[in-house]
Amino acid sequence: MRKKKKPAVLPVVLLFTLILAGFVRADDDVSFKSKPEGDIRTHGNSIVWMSYSSGNWDIYHLDKSTGVETQITHDKNTQGYPDVWQNYIVWQDNREHTKSRLGSFDIYLYDITSGQEKKISSIEGDHQDPIISDNKVVWVDNKDGDKNIMLYDIQNQTIEKVSSNEAEAFGVAFDGRVIAWVDARGGDFDIYMYDISQKVEKQLTHGLGDELDPLVSGGKVVWMVEHNKVSQVYMYDTQNGYTTKLTVGDENHRPIAFSEDSLLIIQGNKLVLNNVNTITGQPIKSPAGTIPKQAFLSGDKVIWYDGRGMTTEKITDAVNRGLLAENNPEEPSNPDPKPKPTPTPTPGSSSSSSSKEDKNGEKEEVNGRKLVKADEDKVITSQDGRMTIKITKGSFDKDVHITIYQDMQYKADGYLSLTPVYRWNIEEDAKLLKPMEISISYRDIAINDNTKKICLYEIQQNKAPKPITLKVDHKTNTLAARVKGSGRAALMIYNKDFNDIEKHWAYDVVKTIAAHHIINGYEDGSFKPDKEMSRAEFVKILISSLNIDEEEVQPDNKSTFQDVPDNYWASEYIYIAYKKGWISGFNGSFNPNSPVTREQMVSILMRAYEDISTDKGYEESDLSGYKDKGEISSWALDSMKRAAGLDIIKGYNNEINPQKNAARAEAAAMIYRYLEKLGRM
Incomplete structure (x- = not known):
């Protein structure tokens, strides 16, 4: 603590005593x-x-x-x-x-x-x-x-990238030898590490739940796993390659400080000091009796930080305080089990606090109301554990509170509801700078139908449910989408029947595509699977299959092609495909009512695939297995090779039929395989 000046009339001995006392307190209390x-x-x-x-x-x-x-x-x-x-x-x-x-x-x-x-x-x-x-x-x-x-490296003044390609890292911990972080590259939050001495990256977790809050010390990595509504702490030891579960029980556990073999954990509403070698814990308590904003372990000392000042004391003193509180039932083990959330401003904002401190922090947490800080990553889970909202740092321009509610299942003809309708509400009038990711799981739900028919729907008031699925993880039975504010969503299956496809080879494909509202039949209840598809029809089902945000491409009321007037039934879809560079037309015309050939269809599909997909490592086919590959137009050859390499297009009897007009069933099959490759079905 910095010593204030005292009047010169003080005796020299007293002055020296006060200065010395100030230095002694500096190691114990800091403001x-x-x-x-x-x-x-x-x-x-x-x-x-x-x-x-x-x-x-x-x-x-x-x-x-x-x-x-x-x-x-x-x-x-x-x-x-x-x-x-x-x-x-x-x-x-x-x-x-x-x-x-x-x-x-x-x-x-x-x-x-x-x-x-x-x-x-x-x-x-x-x-x-x-x-x-x-x-x-x-x-x-x-x-x-x-x-x-x-x-x-400070001494060598060298810089290098140590994570592998397509990393989505945040929440980094580092002890000088091992780097650990949370990575979202696989759709879930997993823990990765990099050993500097070995120059090796390793994925430590593989989707048991969301893994968060890594800490590193002495070559050991600890983290928290959120699974089945309870969070536990795990540890990986780089020396022996073993992963150990450090905590058990029905209370939530979160690691907050790690040094050598000592790990400080929040267990429910109290603190526990864990020895990671013996996997034993003992109660520990801060001087204020509250959960600190931050804590640090350093040798035989523990440092407590409450957001205003710091206190340093011996670990043994804090442990003795914890043991005393545990053995004295008349003394509350923690009079303030959870600190009241204090919003933290984002660097670059114009004020030091973006919102006021909550006065009912503990009650709000119990009721599911979560504080989302603008400068932190946050994961919010529904009460039943099925729905998750992932918010990345910088998503909002200020701190907000978000609550997830569970409403009744959606009921309407043709829809089979698998989950409740989940409703999430953002309280503050904050600007959303980038979309949030929501995901809903259908695990443990008995489904007597093709699971590829499942869609994640946005449920809007007085509107038909809108499919918004962005990605599907069949390992965790989870569907995810991006949203831009408060809303409602649920997992459902839509069943669309046609009277002319029961014995057709494309029955399952057509039913699945129709379940995603990508393709429709005719007013007489038929699908007409062998009817030729027009160029406009194909562009329409392609755009419909991708759940493109209506605000992403807004028509400018100008005709894109001379033969596609603004009032043409598919003009909006054609406009979007043109703006994205997926179609180009012929000499200013699009010929929307002409049949689409198989090579035209593939070329459009592959332009969209290259634009959307993050998978660039697939191999092209040389088309040697098709006896009519010489009939492919030169402008379509590369697209046909890529599509065949991805199995998006498949021939029949060693023929790929590039010049053949595509039937509606063939277009549905190609869209089906295309969405599979994108991970959206």
Whole structure:
């Protein structure tokens, strides 16, 4: 604690005593002149944080041994999310990217001893959330849709990407040797790690539930698994390659601090200190008797941070306090089991707090009301565990509260409801900067039908249910979609009957496609599977199959082709396909009513596939198995090779029939295989 000046008339001995007492208290209790926002980081005698106290987001440092607080950055732009190790501080900084409101960020390194700073993220990208340890810095680089783990060596001044392609990393932990993070590349939140000495990435979890909050110490990785409404803590030891479950019981467990063999866990509404080697735990309690905002373990000390100040004490004292509370039933084990949520502003905003502190934080959590901070990732689950909302950092421009409700099943002719209607409500009038992902599972539900007919529907008031499925995971029986605000959704199967396909080869395909509202029949109840399909009809079913957001491509009331007037029944679909570059027409015409040939259909499909799919590793077919491959037009050859390699198109009797007009059943089959390859069915 920094010592205030005393009147000069004080005796020298008393003055010396007061100064000495101030230094002693500095190791036990720390207060901050510049209010920390978000988390703090500490190492040795150093504490760092970000604050808006000066009217700008800057980095601050406090030396516990002297009580001296220093403002490290003075740039007019945004500096945030610092970390500290020995005499180095790192942070993210957007001083070179100020065109957008929040901008992209670089990583800066500051030497406390010399006072020198430099940018260390020397490659293109959006670099955020740095962590420093053992002369190395790791962070997440958001570039081209991937979120990669970057590693910088301070001594060698080298930078490298250590995560594999298509990583979706966040929540990084680092101990100088092992990097661990949460990765969403597979659709679920899994834990990945990278061993610096071995130069090997390893996936530690494979979708048991959502795995979150990794911590690393001494080559051991711990994390939390949310499964069947209960969260437990697991550990992976890099030395022996074993994964161990550290907690049991019906209470939720979350790791918050890890050092050497000691792991601090929130268990229900109390704290437990776990020895990860013996898998034994003992109660531990903070001086205030509450769950802290943050806690740190360092040797034989525990550091408590309540959002305002810090207290350091011996672990044995905190354990004795916990044992005393547990053995004294008259003393509450935790008078304030959950801290009241305090919204944290996002660096780049214009105020130090984006909303007021909740006055009923504990009650709101019990009722399912969740605080979503603008600068954090968040996962919200419905009461029955079937529905999940995943919100990534930066989705909102300020902190919000979201609640999931369960309504009655949707009832309407032709629909089989599999789940309740889930309704989620965003309370605040916040700007949604990027979509949220919702997912609903049909696990443990008996289904006497083709599961590929299942759709995730948006349920709108006084409107027909709208299919919004974006991806399907048949391993976890989960369907997911993106949404842009409050809404309602459910899993259902739609059954559409036709009177002329019962014995047709495409029966199952047509029924499945119709269940997704992609293709319709005629007023007389027929489908006419062998009737030729027009070019306009094919474009219509392609656009319908992708659940394209109505706001994504808005018609500009101008004719795209001279033979497609604005009042043409399929003009909107043709316009969207043209704007996306999937169709081009002929000399200003589209010939919407002409039959679509098989090679035309494949060419349109493959342009859409290349635009949408993230799978670029498939092999093309050389078409050697088809005796009529020479009939393929030169402009369609590459598309036919790719489609055959993906099994989207299949011939008959060693013929691929590129010039043949496509029948409605053939178009339905091709769309069916296409959606399978996209993971949407």
